[in-house]
Amino acid sequence: MVFITRKEHFNAAHRLFREDFNDAKNLEVFGKCSNPNWHGHNYDLFVTVKGELDPLTGFVINLKDLSRIINHSIIEKMDHKNINLEVDFMKGKLASTENIAVAIFHELENHINTNKVQLHCVKLYETENNFVEYYGI
Numbered sequence: 001m002v003f004i005t006r007k008e009h010f011n012a013a014h015r016l017f018r019e020d021f022n023d024a025k026n027l028e029v030f031g032k033c034s035n036p037n038w039h040g041h042n043y044d045l046f047v048t049v050k051g052e053l054d055p056l057t058g059f060v061i062n063l064k065d066l067s068r069i070i071n072h073s074i075i076e077k078m079d080h081k082n083i084n085l086e087v088d089f090m091k092g093k094l095a096s097t098e099n100i101a102v103a104i105f106h107e108l109e110n111h112i113n114t115n116k117v118q119l120h121c122v123k124l125y126e127t128e129n130n131f132v133e134y135y136g137i
């Protein structure tokens with residue numbers, strides 16, 4: 001079993017807030033990410049796939065194929081977009097890094113998983129210092 005990771009990147013806007021909180025309460029709970037006028041992050045996305053090596057290629061998965069899947073399913077939908085308003089798979093969800101990582105995992109797994117390879121982990125950096133890992137469990 002070998003693990004291989006592809007890194008991709010997107011910029012996106014969001015706001016962390018609950019409709020049932022007022023602005024003061026949202027600020028208290030969510031801090032600067034609750035700014036009513038939105039703000040952006042430079043997200044780094046690490047997608048790890050696992051599988052046996054293909055004896056013909058020496059690959060777990062062709063990284064060009066993995067990159068194409070991630071770009072088509074995730075990056076094109078999120079890059080330079082407002083996560084709260086424009087990303088179909090985030091509709092009705094709080095745009096926390098945790099929720100985004102979980103949603104990305106579930107968007108990707110059906111496109112990646114075959115009898116030979118499986119999506120292992122999605123790691124999403126919101127800032128240099130803060131990142132989330134999700135393994136589907």
Ligand code: NI
Pocket residue numbers: 014016032033039040041
């Ligand atoms: Ni934020």
